């Protein structure tokens with residue numbers, strides 16, 4: 361399954377591909393992305409970009425579909441990313457999503473549209489999925505706004521739930537149930 365999901369004029373969700381390294385390096389060298397996500401380092405090097413592209417290729421072979429997608433601008437190339445951590449077994453009804461958008465493109469409502477389209481697609485292709493979760497650090501108001509605009513429910517505060525560089529970060533748990541979108 362080589363999915364391409366339309367977002368708005370000139371912007372689609374597509375698989376990552378070789379050739380995306382330069383944009384990843386340009387846009388992910390951003391402390392605001394590092395501060396608000398779990399695993400994106402700064403400095404973000406060519407090795408990090410190569411490893412990410414290899415990781416997405418490995419996951420494609422494992423799952424038979426791309427569940428980590430680039431937010432791709434027809435003129436500028438990759439400007440962001442959105443992906444699902446697929447759960448299995450007893451947790452197979454509940455995936456978790458994560459996302460980032462390059463700084464020059466923020467504040468235009470791109471991410472709410474991307475999250476909405478991605479969640480609709482995820483519910484379609486994963487019939488057993490009942491619930492999509494997102495975890496947002498309590499200081500990340502823009503990301504909480506994105507989820508609110510899409511229709512996610514804020515379920516609660518997970519106290520000191522995230523360990524990051526030896527700091528324990530309070531984290532909100534948001535969820536969207538099938539039928540709520």
Ligand SMILES: CC(C)(COP(=O)(O)OP(=O)(O)OC[C@H]1O[C@@H](n2cnc3c(N)ncnc32)[C@H](O)[C@@H]1OP(=O)(O)O)[C@@H](O)C(=O)NCCC(=O)NCCS
Nearest residue numbers: 392393396459460461466467468469470471496502503505
């Ligand atoms: C969170 C993020 C994805 C938002 O994407 P976006 O497409 O800018 O979302 P929106 O345009 O809907 O803006 C959401 C909110 O961000 C804030 N915002 C607006 N312009 C902004 C700007 N230029 N820069 C930062 N935040 C801005 C506003 O509070 C806005 O809410 P409002 O529409 O009610 O005013 C983006 O800021 C980002 O990638 N941040 C760093 C990585 C991150 O936090 N990822 C999520 C981890 S849970």
